[in-house]
Amino acid sequence: MIGLYSPGHSLLHRAPTLLKLAVLSAGVLWVGFLGEPWQLLIALGVVAGLYLLAGVPARAAWQQVGPILWILLIAVPIQALLSGWVPAAVMALRLLVAVALAALFTLTTTVTAVLEGFQRLLRPFGRWVDADRVGLLVAITLRCIPLVAEIVTDVLEARRARGTQSSLLALAVPVVVRSLYAADAIGEALVARGLDD
Amino acid sequence: MSTIVFDGVSHSFGERRVLRDLSLTLSERRIGIVGANGSGKSTLVRLINGLITPDAGTVTVDGLLVTKNAREVRRRVGFIFTNPDNQIVMPTVEEDVAFSLRKRGLSAAEIAERTRAALDRFGLTAHATHPAHRLSGGQKQLLALAAVLVGEPQVVVADEPTTLLDARNSRRIADLFRAMTQQVIVVTHQLDLLEDFDRVICIEEGAIIADGAPSVAIDAYRALLA
Ligand SMILES: Nc1ncnc2c1ncn2[C@@H]1O[C@H](COP(=O)(O)OP(=O)(O)OP(=O)(O)O)[C@@H](O)[C@H]1O
Ligand SMILES: [Mg+2]
Numbered sequence: 001m002i003g004l005y006s007p008g009h010s011l012l013h014r015a016p017t018l019l020k021l022a023v024l025s026a027g028v029l030w031v032g033f034l035g036e037p038w039q040l041l042i043a044l045g046v047v048a049g050l051y052l053l054a055g056v057p058a059r060a061a062w063q064q065v066g067p068i069l070w071i072l073l074i075a076v077p078i079q080a081l082l083s084g085w086v087p088a089a090v091m092a093l094r095l096l097v098a099v100a101l102a103a104l105f106t107l108t109t110t111v112t113a114v115l116e117g118f119q120r121l122l123r124p125f126g127r128w129v130d131a132d133r134v135g136l137l138v139a140i141t142l143r144c145i146p147l148v149a150e151i152v153t154d155v156l157e158a159r160r161a162r163g164t165q166s167s168l169l170a171l172a173v174p175v176v177v178r179s180l181y182a183a184d185a186i187g188e189a190l191v192a193r194g195l196d197d
Numbered sequence: 198m199s200t201i202v203f204d205g206v207s208h209s210f211g212e213r214r215v216l217r218d219l220s221l222t223l224s225e226r227r228i229g230i231v232g233a234n235g236s237g238k239s240t241l242v243r244l245i246n247g248l249i250t251p252d253a254g255t256v257t258v259d260g261l262l263v264t265k266n267a268r269e270v271r272r273r274v275g276f277i278f279t280n281p282d283n284q285i286v287m288p289t290v291e292e293d294v295a296f297s298l299r300k301r302g303l304s305a306a307e308i309a310e311r312t313r314a315a316l317d318r319f320g321l322t323a324h325a326t327h328p329a330h331r332l333s334g335g336q337k338q339l340l341a342l343a344a345v346l347v348g349e350p351q352v353v354v355a356d357e358p359t360t361l362l363d364a365r366n367s368r369r370i371a372d373l374f375r376a377m378t379q380q381v382i383v384v385t386h387q388l389d390l391l392e393d394f395d396r397v398i399c400i401e402e403g404a405i406i407a408d409g410a411p412s413v414a415i416d417a418y419r420a421l422l423a
Contacts, residue, residue, distance in 0.1 A: 005289070005326060005328075007326040110289065110292070110326070111287070111288045111289065111292060112289075112292050112295070139286070139287055139288065139292070140286055142288045143286055143287060143288050143329070143330075146328065146330035147282065147330065150282075150330070182282075182283060185278070185280065185283035186283050186286060188248055188278075188283075189276075189278060189283050189284040191247075191248060191271075192248060192271060192276040192278075192284075193271075193276075193284075193286065193296065193297060193344070193345075194268070194271050194297070194300075194348075
């Protein structure tokens with residue numbers, strides 16, 4: 001999705017979005033019920049197989065799943081001390097499988113496909129909600145994430161360059177102001193590009 | 198070519214009078230607009246597609262009153278902003294181009310085909326599925342251009358399209374403007390961009406102080422700056 005999509009033509013890439021979403025969510029739920037480490041290891045193996053099937057490059061997969069390993073590095077010893085190694089391992093494997101499944105969805109699904117999925121889901125409610133608008137709202141929100149991230153980086157850099165004292169307010173004010181300006185400009189661009197059609 | 202007519206247009210922001218009783222007919226193929234910072238250039242071009250509504254007077258595009266027919270006018274007039282970051286509204290390159298084609302009664306296959314052609318024309322094919330925010334500044338402006346031109350507007354209005362670009366990218370954008378079959382109206386501080394334009398208008402304090410061949414208007418502008 002937000003720049004995480006890993007282009008490809010595998011079965012997973014081509015599967016209907018809603019079906020994929022349903023199956024992957026069911027997988028995440030199911031993993032929640034698995035209580036034995038060996039069961040979870042098999043689940044992990046299946047997920048790894050799905051990654052191979054999808055042909056996701058190792059680097060892209062690592063970007064998604066890597067961060068959770070850092071969390072586990074801290075959480076597992078704590079959990080182990082509190083309730084033993086087996087529950088710690090079960091928790092770690094569950095989390096890993098769940099995150100990997102969720103990441104697999106974002107890695108193999110374009111935003112457009114997600115939006116279309118949303119719109120199909122919302123169609124029966126067409127009388128009350130404009131599915132198109134909702135889809136657009138989601139897309140633009142996704143687009144704004146890197147934009148705001150960029151603003152934050154910029155402001156942090158400027159602050160470092162000026163050697164200003166670190167205070168949350170000194171960060172928040174310019175970030176909010178610039179985000180509002182950007183929002184204004186994007187709104188204008190949407191109008192220019194015919195959003196109010 | 199389209200004909201854009203400003204008739205007795207005035208506009209203020211609060212107390213500040215930005216355009217004063219301006220009347221102007223634009224029908225040449227390539228029109229440049231120059232003037233100092235704050236002289237009212239952006240305000241002028243934003244009136245063309247109804248991003249700003251004038252306090253007094255009227256603006257028409259091919260006889261269509263902009264305030265009354267905004268939708269139709271915006272379909273005919275494509276607008277390029279200075280900062281492409283604000284113009285790109287979709288997360289990936291091809292989705293952003295395709296966004297321009299929504300609600301035009303085109304089939305999905307047709308949208309895909311036109312999007313592909315537009316990306317190809319602007320050398321963005323290799324980036325089709327990439328996140329738009331990872332493109333370089335020059336590529337982002339190319340994407341903005343692709344997304345506007347895919348909608349096949351009759352007029353392209355650009356407000357300082359090369360200001361944020363390096364010399365090579367601004368030359369590339371300038372060449373693309375030169376190659377466009379559409380009518381183009383460009384606001385710029387890069388005067389060499391306008392050398393072969395059909396008409397250049399110089400604005401100062403919201404009034405036209407020179408209007409004619411590039412050399413004439415640009416000389417007037419240079420004299421003003423000196
Ligand atoms: N939304 C606004 N609210 C208040 N004042 C504005 C607004 N937009 C423009 N102005 C003011 O109107 C005047 C003309 O602005 P405009 O943006 O048209 O100038 P410009 O010729 O495009 O300048 P530049 O070369 O700096 O882009 C400026 O003094 C500016 O401060
Ligand atoms: Mg301006």
